[in-house]
Amino acid sequence: MAVLRFATTPFLDQKPGTSGLRKKVTTFSQPHYLENFVQAIFNAVPALKGGLLVVGGDGRYFNDGAIQTLLRMAAANGVGKVIVGRHGLLSTPAASLLIRRHGAVGGIILSASHNPGGPEGDFGIKFNAANGGPAPERLTEAMHAASQVLQCFYCCDNQDIDLGSLGRSQLETMQVEVIDPVADYAGLMQTLVDFDAIRDWLRAGHRVRLDALHAVGGPYAVKLFEDLLGATLGSVRNAAPQADFAGEHPDPNPVHCAGLVAHMMGAGAADFAAAFDGDADRNMILGRGCVVTPSDSLAILAANARTLPQFRDGLPGVARSMPTSRAVDAVAARLGFDCYETPTGWKYFGNLLDAGRIALCGEESYGTGASHVREKDGIWAALAWLNLLAVRRQPVAEIVREHWASYGRHCYSRHDYEGLPLAAGEAVMATLRGKLAALPGQMVHGLQVSLADDFSYTDPVDGTVSGQQGIRVALADGSRAVFRLSGTGTEGATLRVYLERYLADVAQHAQPAQAALAEVARFAAQLGEIEAHTGRVRADVVT
Ligand code: VG1
Ligand code: CO
Known part of the structure; x- marks a missing residue:
């Protein structure tokens, strides 16, 4: 076995987005594409030499080969030890936990998260730092920068390692240490959540349905919900990870x-359901006859924090990404803790969590998490909700x-315009910036504007400034429209329009969100001149 040096030339597009470097499998399959970026990581993080690295992925197509390449390169770059999940599998929150628990220098997670997989699908690679969280900007x-000047990479010529x-x-x-991907994580969950209370609730005849969407959450969900909590066998659906997520969209x-x-809307609905994304950091919460919006889920968990053993002593503070609804702000104001507004992407929560300023945070994009790791955590969110149901003994x-x-309703919806030509997406943002x-x-398009800006965030812990994080337009009646371009897509541009309207009057709460938001939606489309720039009359995905 030998360490070999390979001459290479830079790829100019290796710029990580909201959550790591995400590209089509066809892009990653080009000779040296993966190797270049992995070498750029080693060059940018010299402490990996002689240090501990955690490695795992969501099991999608391309993972197996990529992990072997990664291990060969880690050895060639002098990494001291690698901890890797069996079969190369680790959920994103489990990887975060392992980095923290073993004092690793960092971790490399191979995942494109909620993006589709398969030969025509997406692949991704992400570095997490020693705190277990996504690498800061x-x-x-x-x-x-390292990828732009790369001249060579290092790789061993060994056979594949048996994972x-x-x-x-x-x-x-x-x-190289191959570990059970689930064991540590399952152990941690039992220290945060009241398993006895949930077991009692399940024994009382309540039924749950967890959908792993054929992704890495399956083995975690089976262990926690079926093996440890005693939910009926088969409560976890689509539990076997498949390389192409059975051709479905793991979102x-x-x-x-x-x-x-x-x-969940039908006659035989379970009492509770949840679904997780490709790398099991996202969650969708459902009850019989209802889907809980992620913004409401965060607010409700904050309002009921003390029901969870993890938050027995209350919350020091909470945070939400800027486009997430302000439902949690209302809870923080009433209960008397701080509420921070951060840019989109989990990396911005890291400093606040590390400094102990917050213990719970979330994003409108089906992401909820807490201070036990430095990633959003889908399985944990479902457990926290079950804990809540077991304590309150009420339907979702x-x-x-x-x-x-009690707090008023923050009606919420996100309208995504996908696969736009890059120029069209940028034209909408430029139009908005020009009007700000x-x-x-x-009074604009019939509505009174109270505030309009391009969101800039100054990290309260280290003072880092992140500008141009999305356009916010707040209306006098408490409604809001937010605009940004996605940083996780792999084709053209995706324009996200986030709509929110506050309804104080309980008599108005039952109306469907889209009806309540129709006027704000029209306002947003007109303000951004979306049809003129994109040719689209309506959004492709409305959630
Ligand atoms: C999206 C979401 C964002 C989330 C990110 C990563 O980013 O909007 O809230 O943090 O995905 O989630 P963007 O830039 O496409 O809007 V995941 O589950 O891909 O790690
Ligand atoms: Co994810």
Whole structure:
């Protein structure tokens, strides 16, 4: 076995987005594409030499080969030890936990999360730092910079490592330890959530349905919900991870999980359901006859935090991404803790969590998490909800209704325009930016604007400034429209329009979200001149 040096030339597009470098499998399959970016990581994080690295992925197409390449390159770059999940599998939150628990220098997660998989689908690679969280901007920028000047990469010429059996082996001077991907994570969950209470609730005849969408969440969900909590066998659907997610879109929202929604709206519905995305960090929560929006889910968990053993002493503070509805702000204001507004992407929560300023946070994009790891955590969110149901002994829909009655309802919806030509997406944003200064205080398209800006975030812990994080337009009646371009797509541009309307009056709470938001939606489309720029009359995906 030998360490080889390969000459290479840079790819100019290796710039990580909202959550790592995400490209089509066809892009990653080009000679040296994967190797270049992996070498850029090693170059940008010199502490990996002699250090501990955690490695795992969501099991999608291309993972197996990529992990072997990664291990060969880690050994060639002098990494001291690698901890890798059996069969190369680790959910994103489990990877975060392992980095923290073993004091690793960082972790490399091979996943394109909620993006479709398969030979025509997407692949992704992401570096998490020593706190277990996604690399902060300065680190992703360093990786991008390293990729731009790359002249060579290092790789060993060994045979594939057997990742099917647990145990240790040696690759050059690097130790490789294959671990059970679920064990540590399942152990941690039992310290955060009241398993006895949930077991009692299940024994009382309540039924649950968990949908892993043929992705990496399956083994975690089976262990936790069926083996440890005693839910009926088969409660976890689509539990076996498949490389192409059975041809489906592993994105837990009402559009991509229409079957689960139909079940929960039907006569034989379970009492509780949840679905998870490709790497099991996202969650969608459903009750009999209702889908809980992620923004409401965050607010309800915040309002009921003390029901969870993890939050027995209350919350120091909470955070939400800017486009997430302000439902959680209302809870924080009433209960007297801080509420931070961060840019989209989990990496911005890291400093607040590390500093102990917040213990719970979330995003409108079906992401909820807490201070036990530094990633959003889908399985944990479902467990936290079950804990809540076991304590309150009320149906999900009733808990949601009571929350709205108490705090008012923040109606919410996201309208996505997918696969736009890049120029069209950018034209909408440029149009909006051009109008910003003149908006505040004006009547525009029939509505009174109170505030309009391009969101800029100053990290309260380290002072880092992140500008141009999305256009916010707040209306005098408490409604809001937010616009941004996606940073996780792999084709053209995706324009996201986030709509919110506050309804204080309980008599108005029962109306469907799209009806309540129709006027704000029209306003947003007109303000962004969306049809003129994109030719689209309506959004492709409405959640
Ligand atoms: C999307 C979501 C964002 C989330 C990110 C990663 O980003 O909007 O809230 O943090 O995906 O989630 P964007 O830039 O496409 O809007 V995941 O589950 O892909 O790790
Ligand atoms: Co994900």
